[in-house]
Amino acid sequence: MEAYRADFQRQPAAAEWLHALRTHGMARFESLGFPTTKNEDWHFTSVAPIAERTFRAAMTSKAGVSSEGSTAGMVARADLKRFTFDQPAWHSLVFVNGEFSENLSSFAGLGGKVRVSSLAQAIRSGVGRPERHLGKIAAFDKHAFTALNTAFIRDGAFIELQADAVVDQPIHLIFVSEGQGESISHPRNLIVAAQNSRATIIESYICIRDTPYFTNSVTEISLGEGARIDHYKIQRESEKSFHVGTTQIRQARDSQLHSFSFAVGGSLARTNIYTTLEGNAATCTLNGLYLADGAQHIDNQTSIEHIAPNCPSHEIYKGVLDGRSHGVFNGKVYVHPEAQKTDGKQSNNNLLLSPTARVDTKPQLEIFADDVKCTHGATIGRLDEIAMFYLNSRGIGPEMARTLLTYAFAADVLETIELEPMKSELERMVLARFASTAAA
Amino acid sequence: MLEINDLHAGVGDREILKGVTLRVNAGEVHAIMGPNGSGKSTLAQVLAGNPSYEVTKGTVSYNGQNLLELDAEVRAQNGIFLAFQYPVEIPGVSNAYFLRSAYNEIRKANGMEEVDPLEFLDLVEEKLKLVDMDQAMLSRSVNQGFSGGEKKRNEIFQMAVLAPRLAILDETDSGLDIDALRIVAQGVNTLRSPENATIVVTHYQRLLNYIIPDFVHVISNGRIVKSGGKELALELEEKGYDWLQDVGAGAGAAA
Numbered sequence: 079m080e081a082y083r084a085d086f087q088r089q090p091a092a093a094e095w096l097h098a099l100r101t102h103g104m105a106r107f108e109s110l111g112f113p114t115t116k117n118e119d120w121h122f123t124s125v126a127p128i129a130e131r132t133f134r135a136a137m138t139s140k141a142g143v144s145s146e147g148s149t150a151g152m153v154a155r156a157d158l159k160r161f162t163f164d165q166p167a168w169h170s171l172v173f174v175n176g177e178f179s180e181n182l183s184s185f186a187g188l189g190g191k192v193r194v195s196s197l198a199q200a201i202r203s204g205v206g207r208p209e210r211h212l213g214k215i216a217a218f219d220k221h222a223f224t225a226l227n228t229a230f231i232r233d234g235a236f237i238e239l240q241a242d243a244v245v246d247q248p249i250h251l252i253f254v255s256e257g258q259g260e261s262i263s264h265p266r267n268l269i270v271a272a273q274n275s276r277a278t279i280i281e282s283y284i285c286i287r288d289t290p291y292f293t294n295s296v297t298e299i300s301l302g303e304g305a306r307i308d309h310y311k312i313q314r315e316s317e318k319s320f321h322v323g324t325t326q327i328r329q330a331r332d333s334q335l336h337s338f339s340f341a342v343g344g345s346l347a348r349t350n351i352y353t354t355l356e357g358n359a360a361t362c363t364l365n366g367l368y369l370a371d372g373a374q375h376i377d378n379q380t381s382i383e384h385i386a387p388n389c390p391s392h393e394i395y396k397g398v399l400d401g402r403s404h405g406v407f408n409g410k411v412y413v414h415p416e417a418q419k420t421d422g423k424q425s426n427n428n429l430l431l432s433p434t435a436r437v438d439t440k441p442q443l444e445i446f447a448d449d450v451k452c453t454h455g456a457t458i459g460r461l462d463e464i465a466m467f468y469l470n471s472r473g474i475g476p477e478m479a480r481t482l483l484t485y486a487f488a489a490d491v492l493e494t495i496e497l498e499p500m501k502s503e504l505e506r507m508v509l510a511r512f513a514s515t516a517a518a
Numbered sequence: 519m520l521e522i523n524d525l526h527a528g529v530g531d532r533e534i535l536k537g538v539t540l541r542v543n544a545g546e547v548h549a550i551m552g553p554n555g556s557g558k559s560t561l562a563q564v565l566a567g568n569p570s571y572e573v574t575k576g577t578v579s580y581n582g583q584n585l586l587e588l589d590a591e592v593r594a595q596n597g598i599f600l601a602f603q604y605p606v607e608i609p610g611v612s613n614a615y616f617l618r619s620a621y622n623e624i625r626k627a628n629g630m631e632e633v634d635p636l637e638f639l640d641l642v643e644e645k646l647k648l649v650d651m652d653q654a655m656l657s658r659s660v661n662q663g664f665s666g667g668e669k670k671r672n673e674i675f676q677m678a679v680l681a682p683r684l685a686i687l688d689e690t691d692s693g694l695d696i697d698a699l700r701i702v703a704q705g706v707n708t709l710r711s712p713e714n715a716t717i718v719v720t721h722y723q724r725l726l727n728y729i730i731p732d733f734v735h736v737i738s739n740g741r742i743v744k745s746g747g748k749e750l751a752l753e754l755e756e757k758g759y760d761w762l763q764d765v766g767a768g769a770g771a772a773a
Contacts, residue, residue, distance in 0.1 A: 463570070468606040471566050472620035472676065473594035473627065482619065486610030486659075493610070 103228025133262035176263030191243035239275035315343035331357025339366035370403035399435035525576035536740030595627035597683030667698030703728030
């Protein structure tokens with residue numbers, strides 16, 4: 079704890095509003111402490127591996143060269159290639175250990191109704207006035223990790239879409255950890271989409287080296303009337319590392335959120351996708367896939383708050399657990415009394431490939447309106463024996479059949495991805511992963 | 519090609535096949551008919567190697583090999599094909615990928631080279647015509663969203679591509695209308711040759727108007743109780759199955 083306080087105080091001076099926000103964040107964090115398993119939202123996930131370690135702020139080029147050497151200079155464009163979906167036309171903002179890297183980024187040609195900059199720059203220049211929204215969407219009163227991130231707000235992506243702006247190509251935010259052992263980064267992103275604007279935003283978390291670093295990120299998204307954001311969270315951190323990523327969205331009437339979460343990395347990883355449907359007929363689709371092996375612990379929590387009426391929400395999360403891994407899914411749906419004609423569907427399906435893999439799934443529906451349709455389902459199972467026999471009867475041996483069926487299970491939810499290059503790449507990754515496990 | 523001797527098999531404590539004896543030679547089409555619960559589908563499943571069933575007694579020899587020793591995929595690699603009564607849906611795996619994998623696994627097992635996706639496409643084009651199916655189905659997930667007729671035609675399509683030596687059709691006609699039935703039968707007939715054999719398991723005689731059998735066997739209470747030529751099927755159509763219930767356990771060996 080003291081280490082965090084020490085790093086907090088070591089931060090360079092900042093504008094009044096930012097200092098107040100950070101101080102508030104730090105105060106909440108110190109008051110809450112890290113969650114224990116007695117906290118309902120963390121019931122199946124012990125963060126002891128994080129709480130026990132002392133994570134120091136990741137050294138960045140601005141903070142000076144640490145004894146471990148410089149940072150941003152050690153990540154080359156070539157290192158990132160395999161994480162970029164082979165799409166040079168996409169706009170990209172690259173952050174190394176949480177700090178924006180102009181050299182590695184490429185987002186020219188966005189102009190006009192779209193304003194994109196690093197958050198640090200926006201804070202310095204005041205352009206776009208991020209203080210209007212920062213800290214107002216992602217609540218940190220009860221969320222320790224969000225509070226901690228808020229205490230260290232420094233850099234991330236700041237994207238503003240003016241009314242009717244349509245971004246032609248996806249904007250890919252790449253957070254690469256240069257893998258300094260026991261270091262922490264707090265990427266903070268803010269996306270403001272004015273009415274009827276539209277964009278595809280991808281948050282990718284990757285690493286260059288396998289070390290026990292900690293990424294604690296928070297992304298706030300505000301969707302104006304009729305706006306639409308297609309959001310992808312791709313978590314491919316090192317299997318030695320720790321990751322807590324919270325994306326919180328606020329949706330105005332008629333807005334659309336389509337979110338897909340893909341999580342395969344981390345020794346202990348948690349992704350939170352929270353949205354509030356504040357305006358009439360806002361819609362959201364939250365889908366996800368998590369694949370865990372070895373001794374990984376991957377936790378996904380979603381929260382959909384229906385405040386306004388006539389909002390459909392749709393959720394499919396699938397998990398494949400192997401080895402001694404542990405998967406957790408908690409899907410919260412809260413329907414306010416005024417949210418009549420809510421149409422909520424939630425399902426979570428899990429496939430256990432080994433007798434020592436484990437998954438905890440908790441659908442959590444609290445419904446206070448009386449004219450709603452809400453369904454939820456959760457399954458945990460093994461590969462279907464009849465399907466296995468069908469494949470065997472065509473000459474396909476048990477190992478290949480296992481690969482195909484496991485892939486089929488995962489591909490099912492990948493089918494929902496509209497962004498073709500993303501879908502193809504994830505399909506390829508998933509197939510390769512299961513094919514190699516079979517051969518092992 | 520296939521010699522079944524006193525085969526006993528069942529699930530858990532329940533014995534379903536109580537001593538089936540049957541001989542099938544290359545070039546022949548054998549129909550297996552019987553009332554519900556007689557064991558005809560079980561016979562088909564056991565021959566294909568469905569692990570849900572346990573063989574408790576008897577032997578099955580396939581081209582001189584002990585078939586019961588072989589796992590399901592090895593049986594398929596040796597030329598046995600089962601057209602399922604309820605074809606399985608596999609969302610997430612395309613028909614093309616699935617069938618090409620099967621095709622290549624069988625080729626590999628027989629010391630032949632695998633084919634690539636393009637070669638495979640050429641290969642299957644004419645087989646698709648055989649069952650009146652469109653190339654578009656290849657990119658759809660296996661049997662997903664297929665009507666009953668489409669699923670059965672897909673079974674015959676797979677059979678056409680994998681070119682088995684012994685094809686076993688498990689109630690392929692169940693749930694089919696006349697048009698689908700005709701297409702399925704046409705497919706099966708086109709694939710008939712002096713080198714391969716077909717076992718057609720069916721409840722109704724209707725299919726046998728289109729797939730003319732060389733031999734008809736009636737199975738009842740887990741045993742073949744009567745065997746004959748194609749006229750036997752017509753006799754059953756007229757009289758039903760009851761008149762055979764009193765007939766003792768027949769040897770059932772083909773003429």
